[in-house]
Amino acid sequence: MAIKPKQTKKSPYAADRGIPAAHEGETVTRRRFMELNALTVGGIASAAFGLPALGFAVGPMLSDTTEDDFKRVGLEADFTADEYVPKVITIVDDASTASKTTVYLRRFNPQIDTDKFRQPYVAISNRCMHVGCPIRYVQASQRFICPCHGGIYDFQGLVIGGPPVRPLDRFRARVKDGLVEVGSRFSVTDALDEKYQPRDPSNRVDGLWKYLYPPRPTT
Amino acid sequence: MKLPTPPLPKALRPKPARPGSRAPRNGSQANGSVQDLRPGAANGSGGGPSKGGGSTIDREQRKEKFEIPIGIAGWLDERSGASPFARGFLYRKTPKGTNWAYTLGSATMFAFLSQAVTGVFLAMYYNPAPADAYESIARISNEVFLGEFVRGMHRWGSTVMVVLIFLHMARTFFYGAYKYPRELNWLIGVVLIVLTLAMALTGYLLPFDQRGFWATVVAVNINASAPIMGPYLADFLRGGSEFSATTLSRFYSIHMLLVPGLIAVLIGAHLYLVAKLGITAPPWLKAEKDKALTRDEI
Numbered sequence: 001m002a003i004k005p006k007q008t009k010k011s012p013y014a015a016d017r018g019i020p021a022a023h024e025g026e027t028v029t030r031r032r033f034m035e036l037n038a039l040t041v042g043g044i045a046s047a048a049f050g051l052p053a054l055g056f057a058v059g060p061m062l063s064d065t066t067e068d069d070f071k072r073v074g075l076e077a078d079f080t081a082d083e084y085v086p087k088v089i090t091i092v093d094d095a096s097t098a099s100k101t102t103v104y105l106r107r108f109n110p111q112i113d114t115d116k117f118r119q120p121y122v123a124i125s126n127r128c129m130h131v132g133c134p135i136r137y138v139q140a141s142q143r144f145i146c147p148c149h150g151g152i153y154d155f156q157g158l159v160i161g162g163p164p165v166r167p168l169d170r171f172r173a174r175v176k177d178g179l180v181e182v183g184s185r186f187s188v189t190d191a192l193d194e195k196y197q198p199r200d201p202s203n204r205v206d207g208l209w210k211y212l213y214p215p216r217p218t219t
Numbered sequence: 220m221k222l223p224t225p226p227l228p229k230a231l232r233p234k235p236a237r238p239g240s241r242a243p244r245n246g247s248q249a250n251g252s253v254q255d256l257r258p259g260a261a262n263g264s265g266g267g268p269s270k271g272g273g274s275t276i277d278r279e280q281r282k283e284k285f286e287i288p289i290g291i292a293g294w295l296d297e298r299s300g301a302s303p304f305a306r307g308f309l310y311r312k313t314p315k316g317t318n319w320a321y322t323l324g325s326a327t328m329f330a331f332l333s334q335a336v337t338g339v340f341l342a343m344y345y346n347p348a349p350a351d352a353y354e355s356i357a358r359i360s361n362e363v364f365l366g367e368f369v370r371g372m373h374r375w376g377s378t379v380m381v382v383l384i385f386l387h388m389a390r391t392f393f394y395g396a397y398k399y400p401r402e403l404n405w406l407i408g409v410v411l412i413v414l415t416l417a418m419a420l421t422g423y424l425l426p427f428d429q430r431g432f433w434a435t436v437v438a439v440n441i442n443a444s445a446p447i448m449g450p451y452l453a454d455f456l457r458g459g460s461e462f463s464a465t466t467l468s469r470f471y472s473i474h475m476l477l478v479p480g481l482i483a484v485l486i487g488a489h490l491y492l493v494a495k496l497g498i499t500a501p502p503w504l505k506a507e508k509d510k511a512l513t514r515d516e517i
Binding site: 057058060061065066091092093094096097098099131132133134148198199200201202203212213214216218219 | 427436446449450453
């Protein structure tokens with residue numbers, strides 16, 4: 001079989017390519033020009049409705065949706081330093097019962113607590129750090145236990161068993177006018193020495209992992 | 220000695236043509252009561268009116284089988300050319316040895332159609348607001364006429380569709396039907412499986428009961444476990460960092476508009492490629508050698 005001769009480069013001029021009625025120096029034929037026009041106009045028209053619609057859909061990804069304000073959960077006298085008291089707070093608007101979450105609260109106890117957060121109260125989020133099931137504090141064993149996949153946390157919320165990847169999240173807590181108030185959620189390292197913007201359950205925050213699970217605009 | 224063939228019993232003898240039947244058995248043209256009245260329809264097939272001879276009659280009869288009667292169907296067909304297309308699609312050749320496993324694809328498609336139809340009607344009663352979703356589903360199940368049945372079809376049909384689509388994939392895989400030139404169709408099928416599972420996931424939340432809610436929380440957090448893109452994907456699904464009212468309406472919209480549209484389009488492409496490329500024979504069937512060709516080769 002004969003090898004095809006390598007095609008010589010086409011001339012940029014329409015006249016050289018044998019296109020009828022090409023005028024002198026013409027490089028883009030009228031037909032090609034109209035094609036490009038139609039594509040451009042169609043593209044602009046599609047983008048004009050497509051891009052705003054897309055932005056509308058991804059909008060909530062780009063704005064902070066968490067609430068920063070503190071919510072009162074009770075009097076100081078309601079809490080002790082060696083037992084957790086569950087309190088229910090609302091963390092998002094208008095999702096009915098789904099917008100509520102449980103917080104486990106107790107007074108900071110220097111004999112037990114090793115964290116460096118300097119909060120007068122320890123406020124533990126009930127969201128399991130495996131895939132987000134609600135954990136439960138079991139008084140008898142002084143452990144937080146997740147019903148879904150068997151995650152177990154100790155009295156401070158550190159992982160001592162099962163699949164969770166980091167200690168339980170906490171809430172900001174303060175005392176104002178004798179009332180205990182709970183604010184926004186934050187994530188913590190295994191050593192309980194650093195706070196992070198809240199990450200999703202299943203995301204590690206220690207070491208290099210924090211670069212694989214970056215902070216998002218929503219939190 | 221050869222006995223004469225006994226005459227056929229009366230019941231088995233060919234019946235005389237009814238007056239006015241379209242293809243009279245005695246071969247006489249046009250006893251005229253019912254005839255195609257379109258100009259040129261009766262004798263317009265190029266060869267002119269049949270001048271006797273069995274083959275012409277055969278051809279006429281065969282042609283007649285496919286002829287569209289006058290009326291709405293004929294009117295539409297004349298203007299759209301649908302019947303040659305439908306004939307090519309529905310009467311295309313299939314290889315020897317095709318069996319029941321080849322029906323799994325259509326079975327999946329019918330499962331999808333049933334989901335689409337029941338879903339449209341469920342949407343007439345369903346209310347995707349966190350406070351009302353569960354109540355509206357309970358109303359469908361307990362009060363609406365046939366509501367329990369239609370919702371049951373949708374609920375069980377979703378499982379049926381997932382099972383069928385995987386069986387269909389297994390058939391394609393084990394029969395080697397994904398090989399050249401059908402790789403593109405395999406890829407479209409894989410996308411369809413992913414979309415079907417997306418339907419199953421988003422539909423699970425909609426009753427807004429404890430099971431659906433926590434299953435969705437877990438599923439979204441599993442999405443979030445993918446490095447770098449995962450947390451953003453989770454934010455997109457939830458419409459924010461926390462599960463909220465937006466999440467439910469978002470899942471509803473994905474479940475009943477976005478994904479079904481994509482599935483319908485891709486099923487169209489899938490079917491087009493099936494019709495264009497033909498279906499594969501089962502792998503245990505050897506290709507038959509053409510005897511004439513073999514003799515020529517010798």
